[in-house]
Amino acid sequence: MVAHLVRLKLSLLRNSLRRSVPQLVGMVLAALYALGVVGLVASGLVALRFSPDVGLARSVVTVLGSAVTLGWFVVPVLLSGVDQTLDPVRFATFAVPRRQLLAGMLAAALVGIPGVVVSILALTTTVTWSRSPQAVAVALVAAVVGVLTCVTLSRVSTSGLSALGQSRRGRETASAAGGLLFVAAGLGSGWIGEQASRPDLMGSLASLLGWTPLGLAWAAPADVATGSLGTGLLRLALAVLVLVLLLALWDVLLRRALENPRSVSARTRGRDVGAGWFARLPGTPTGAVAARELTYWRRDARYVVAIGMIPLLPLVLLVPAAGGSETWLLGMAPVVGYLLGWGMHNDLAYDGTAFWLHVGTGVPGRADRLGRLAPTAVLGAVLVPGYAVLSSALSGRWSMLPADLGAGVALLLSGFGVASVVSALKPYPVPAAGESPFSAPPGAMGVTLAVQVVAGLAVTLLSAPVLALWLVALGGAAWAGWVALVLALVLGTACVLVGVRSGAAIYDRRAPDLLSDLARIR
């Protein structure tokens, strides 16, 4: 059974490569990248062997090991359904003894780039700890336990996700929450990177993690290397216990999945909200489209992630600003304006074939275009001025406020104009409703990239005069800021008017063809 599943995984890997050249190129690039990372980290691990400071080696190995272990747990949540091969439900109709299935799926999970990378790195730690024979022996056992813990964790999080979240809502909430966590981690990483240069902090982090299930195995050899054999063996024993418990947990989840393979959707009956937003926004086609869009912001994981992420992204600029370059702060309002405006350029594709309702009911193009923009426009009306004021306050450059506001408004509105036209011309594939917001539909990289670049260039070109004035204002000419603001309002309004009008005309002409496009790219 073990051999069968490993062979199955290998053939699936081979067949997926056979599917298309771009996929093959992607796979090769990923492999090269992984190889580079492995080489870099492995040589670092080897170098630690010769560092006179054993404490440094302990900190690095423990923190790194814990982070990798956590990654194996979290990533499957983010990319739900990434590895369908190992979906235990698919084996439900075959009478495979569970213990064999368990072993086979563990082995198969190791096949693939992540499994190989972790195995190599874990084994390299035996070099790091080759300070005494006992340390090497413990490091070897710990490496095996650590890698198995990683793999088991990924299985537990996959099975757990499908077991706990049998309901669609549970899965999607987990996925969206994971996505937001990911962004938060990105924001936090700047801070952590800064702190990492302080060895004392790394040291205390390592001693903390060393007693958590994440770091037990990785910290054990360090104890032995520094002479505390007893502590090291205790940690190792605890690590084995954690692994056994995880295996037992996975066994339970697996049994539940096999015995109840049909994903029974829990009847999520929310409180009776009547017609929701449809009862609150104007009772016109435009108002209805806006209400539908708003409702989806809350209920569709793909929107939840985008709407959750975009307002937070400008905060990334705090990282370079904290490093002393305060000019970065002034990019906040333009960044959020650009992301909100430009981000609408493929909104139609998120409807999928449900778009037939718009075609079948003969919604006027104007109503479709304006309705889609309305909720984002309200969000922009809050975020752009908000960030403009925030960046002025943080940087102390209040003279830049009009220019900043102008740049944000210009990018937002020209984005709306461009999006109104582009989304009626060329929708490109997006994850279907219910799929992970992070999964990319295969084979669409080319058209996706082309449309995104063209839309981005168009937005930049249309707001170029305002952006130029923003630069002039940055140079110290206060008048330029006011001119930028006025020009942004005039130019932006013109962009929206022209964009919506021509977008609506294209929509009215092409609505059925758009539906055919959406059906094809699905």
Added chain:
Amino acid sequence: MRTGDGQAALTVRGLTKRFGRTLAVDALDLQVPRGSFYGLVGPNGAGKTTTLSMATGLLRPDAGTVEVLGHDVWADTVRAKQLVGVLPDGLKLFDRLSGTELVTYAGLLRGMERPVVAARTAELLDALGLADAGSMLVVDYSAGMTKKVALACALVHAPRLLVLDEPFEAVDPVSASTIRQILSGYVRSGGTVILSSHVMDLVQRLCDHVAIVAAGRVRATGTVDEVRAGASLEERFVDLVGGGTDVGEGLAWLRTSSD
């Protein structure tokens, strides 16, 4: 102002659609008399869905014309679409909306007044047995409930012509009977229904007119009694379309009577 045949609810002339090398619909002609309950039957891949999609303005035909009560669907689009209610097959719904929200959405998109939409939505969900599921998201509906809520979307603006693609597929017998009653009542009060189905028996019982379609062309059309000509509709259908394979003595190993 009426330009087409005053008696027809739906007139299709020379409708053609090609997908790549496959000719899905081949110069198809169809007349659906006003006030009729019209069944469109055919084997898989006969072009039923393609025909109905083109007839309702969801798919652009390569050639041919479609008129709904005298209005050209592809020229006088807005007026024609106001007169038609559509239930497509194989297309998704905005399923993150609750049942109430979805039907309300369909009504508002058609430019109806909100109080009218609210009243009709409640009545429709009630009549279709979905009153309890009004606040549930459509994505969590069963297949039958999904069909019923889609039917509610098609009915909310009181259309003159209903175009239903496989309305009974995956619908349980109780729901099917509800749908049948609603449709029969609709036809009695002067509406016109055209539906496609695989189930000959159902078409024979429910419809007064029928067209048998195969390979993108109409093979037989008329009242149900004319078409079946004494035999059952199913027998006529198999005759016209070319019968299934005679299994004969094949698959002998499947007949295990040993235990």
